Amino acid sequence: MMRKHSSHIEAGSSSCCSGTCYCSKKVKVTICVVIWTVIAVIVALILAVIIKAATLQELFERMELGARDDPVFMSATEQEILERSQRLVDAISYRTISFSGTNLSLEAMTDFGTFLERVFPNLHDSDFVTFTPINTYSRLYRIEGTEKTLNPYLLCAHMDVVPEGDFDLWTHDPFDAGIVTESDGQDYIFGRGAIDDKHAVLGIMEALEYKVVNKEQPKRTFYIGFGHDEEVSGYLGAAEISITLEKMLKDNGEELDFLLDEGMFVVADIIPGINVPLIYIGVAEKGWAVVDLDAEGDQVHSSTPPLESSIGILAHGVANMEDNKQPSMFGKGPEIDTLRYAAPHATFLLKMILGNLWLFSGLVSSALELSSQTDSIQRTTTAVTIFNAGVKENVVPSQAHAVVNHRIHPSDNLEDVLELDRENADRVKVTLRDSFPPSEVSSYSNDVIPFQIVVNSALEVFPDAKPVPGLMVANTDTFHYKNLTDKIYRFTPVYNLPEDIARFHGIDERISVDIYSKVVQFYYRLMVNADFDVKIAPTAQVEVKPEEVEEFLEILEESDYESPINNTDSNLLPLTKVMEESDENSANETDSHLMILQDIPEEPNENPSNETDSGLPPSQDILEEDFDAMPVNETYSDMLPLESAPKDLDLYDLTPEEETFSNRTID
Numbered sequence: 001m002m003r004k005h006s007s008h009i010e011a012g013s014s015s016c017c018s019g020t021c022y023c024s025k026k027v028k029v030t031i032c033v034v035i036w037t038v039i040a041v042i043v044a045l046i047l048a049v050i051i052k053a054a055t056l057q058e059l060f061e062r063m064e065l066g067a068r069d070d071p072v073f074m075s076a077t078e079q080e081i082l083e084r085s086q087r088l089v090d091a092i093s094y095r096t097i098s099f100s101g102t103n104l105s106l107e108a109m110t111d112f113g114t115f116l117e118r119v120f121p122n123l124h125d126s127d128f129v130t131f132t133p134i135n136t137y138s139r140l141y142r143i144e145g146t147e148k149t150l151n152p153y154l155l156c157a158h159m160d161v162v163p164e165g166d167f168d169l170w171t172h173d174p175f176d177a178g179i180v181t182e183s184d185g186q187d188y189i190f191g192r193g194a195i196d197d198k199h200a201v202l203g204i205m206e207a208l209e210y211k212v213v214n215k216e217q218p219k220r221t222f223y224i225g226f227g228h229d230e231e232v233s234g235y236l237g238a239a240e241i242s243i244t245l246e247k248m249l250k251d252n253g254e255e256l257d258f259l260l261d262e263g264m265f266v267v268a269d270i271i272p273g274i275n276v277p278l279i280y281i282g283v284a285e286k287g288w289a290v291v292d293l294d295a296e297g298d299q300v301h302s303s304t305p306p307l308e309s310s311i312g313i314l315a316h317g318v319a320n321m322e323d324n325k326q327p328s329m330f331g332k333g334p335e336i337d338t339l340r341y342a343a344p345h346a347t348f349l350l351k352m353i354l355g356n357l358w359l360f361s362g363l364v365s366s367a368l369e370l371s372s373q374t375d376s377i378q379r380t381t382t383a384v385t386i387f388n389a390g391v392k393e394n395v396v397p398s399q400a401h402a403v404v405n406h407r408i409h410p411s412d413n414l415e416d417v418l419e420l421d422r423e424n425a426d427r428v429k430v431t432l433r434d435s436f437p438p439s440e441v442s443s444y445s446n447d448v449i450p451f452q453i454v455v456n457s458a459l460e461v462f463p464d465a466k467p468v469p470g471l472m473v474a475n476t477d478t479f480h481y482k483n484l485t486d487k488i489y490r491f492t493p494v495y496n497l498p499e500d501i502a503r504f505h506g507i508d509e510r511i512s513v514d515i516y517s518k519v520v521q522f523y524y525r526l527m528v529n530a531d532f533d534v535k536i537a538p539t540a541q542v543e544v545k546p547e548e549v550e551e552f553l554e555i556l557e558e559s560d561y562e563s564p565i566n567n568t569d570s571n572l573l574p575l576t577k578v579m580e581e582s583d584e585n586s587a588n589e590t591d592s593h594l595m596i597l598q599d600i601p602e603e604p605n606e607n608p609s610n611e612t613d614s615g616l617p618p619s620q621d622i623l624e625e626d627f628d629a630m631p632v633n634e635t636y637s638d639m640l641p642l643e644s645a646p647k648d649l650d651l652y653d654l655t656p657e658e659e660t661f662s663n664r665t666i667d
């Protein structure tokens with residue numbers, strides 16, 4: 001109840017008011033409570049934001065894959081680095097340009113293939129490398145591991161390049177520049193293809209050639225696929241490689257574990273406030289759509305122009321599309337984890353923002369919008385790439401045509417994109433010409449070994465950079481491989497500042513000699529690190545009956561068979577131990593059980609120099625408790641190689657089915 005005169009006001013000394021208002025005590029108390037509650041909430045929020053920022057944890061946890069602190073690299077003397085760089089220079093000189101799907105530089109591509117065979121003779125000659133030409137120009141290699149591998153992987157790159165564009169804008173000849181020293185004092189390999197994507201083709205070949213020359217046959221089988229028309233969508237190259245590879249995998253009883261293709265890179269200074277370079281691994285890729293825009297008007301004499309020409313109508317539509325962008329999807333795709341993973345490496349102010357995206361996602365989305373590069377990770381982009389109309393200066397044309405290229409965010413969908421296009425260009429005919437959807441998001445949690453293999457290899461060459469998963473904003477050949485594996489990563493370790501990103505398909509494409517050397521080492525380390533996770537095909541599946549186990553043990557004791565437990569070179573489990581175990585547990589089983597050694601839980605091997613051929617812990621490291629931990633009803637081992645047992649043993653009476661394993665029969 002308000003009172004009329006201030007003299008009647010019962011103003012408490014603890015009042016929020018000055019004592020001159022008309023409020024009752026009750027109202028004042030209520031107002032005080034509300035104000036203090038609001039203040040308390042704000043203070044609590046600020047505190048929560050600060051505490052969250054102060055306690056931000058690194059999200060990527062590095063898995064030990066081997067010699068983490070002391071990785072062994074390819075030898076890289078100054079001379080070797082120079083020779084490798086020169087080979088990339090030579091590769092760039094082949095004008096393997098893809099102008100369109102029907103206009104490829106096939107002669108240059110043939111010469112480029114011959115060049116690869118000439119400068120990497122050893123790998124092309126190696127017993128463990130098989131080369132298969134695909135559709136004449138693309139190249140598929142199978143590198144046979146020392147172990148019969150169930151889970152090979154694929155390294156991809158492409159040999160074609162986009163045209164140089166405006167030649168006059170290039171500082172040096174895009175196909176004949178060689179190595180040039182730039183104003184920053186660094187040596188650069190210059191030219192079209194230096195970072196897209198001949199550095200990867202040559203980098204992979206260099207690493208493999210080195211392994212062949214140094215007799216470092218990998219344990220794990222892998223494949224290399226080089227497409228010849230990636231820049232025009234890969235329908236002749238990667239699509240065909242994929243078909244052949246699928247068949248090869250099937251024939252060999254293999255399943256592709258993961259693949260690595262070009263894509264994102266190491267990027268620095270892209271987000272103000274994050275002052276470390278980011279190893280940005282593309283874990284998903286945008287979709288693609290090409291849209292035709294057609295406007296019509298009257299064709300008349302230019303002296304009496306229509307109120308609206310076809311060109312004017314189209315121009316309005318296109319301008320609207322640029323002004324009213326496709327909506328931000330921030331928080332619905334991998335971009336949110338890009339920022340979450342980067343957050344612990346930000347300034348404290350930025351940590352408060354990135355560490356509290358529940359509160360600041362709108363702010364962050366607006367900040368990303370400030371640059372076209374950062375904006376591209378949060379929305380479907382709209383690029384007007386072709387605009388045509390008119391044939392003569394004094395004729396108003398009846399038709400105007402434009403082409404828009406969308407890259408579709410994984411959380412967006414084509415129908416919504418087209419609907420907004422039609423709203424924006426409401427007086428224009430909008431026709432979808434071509435599209436494919438965004439990719440699935442490949443897993444990147446810390447226990448995903450393929451992700452760890454890629455990241456570890458990158459960290460070995462860029463130890464100060466921080467890994468982040470993210471969206472690949474352009475497209476790659478990986479679209480054609482999506483049926484082969486769900487673990488697809490897009491990355492090469494090229495170091496880019498924001499101004500360098502414009503060199504992709506732009507002017508003055510280049511890679512420094514120093515970074516190219518890291519590219520080569522990255523692929524080498526990847527081939528080494530990948531050996532950590534070789535899954536080996538069974539060499540035998542033997543059904544063992546308890547009485548046979550007894551008999552086997554007796555014979556074994558009498559024989560001079562040397563148990564592999566004493567053999568440091570061996571990855572074999574102590575046969576006797578497995579047999580005893582199988583006997584003890586036979587009560588839990590049906591009348592027999594299979595033994596497949598490779599299913600023993602794997603442990604990361606801390607000392608790679610003691611690594612066994614299989615990548616599994618050496619047999620002598622498998623302790624009693626490991627056996628106890630093994631599920632008795634599960635298959636244990638394929639590593640009871642019949643051929644290493646005493647020759648006079650005649651234990652196994654195998655049925656034809658038992659003799660068959662992994663698509664082949666024991667001889």
Ligand SMILES: CC/C=C\C/C=C\C/C=C\C/C=C\C/C=C\C/C=C\CCC(=O)N[C@@H](Cc1ccccc1)C(=O)O
Nearest residue numbers: 230231233262263270373374473474475476477501504
């Ligand atoms: C913290 C992160 C913030 C921001 C992200 C940082 C950078 C991203 C910004 C820009 C990326 C710029 C360039 C593109 C990136 C990489 C290029 C590498 C490969 C591109 C391959 C390519 O050019 N493909 C072609 C052809 C093609 C078309 C359709 C299907 C397959 C291939 C293309 O995408 O047009």
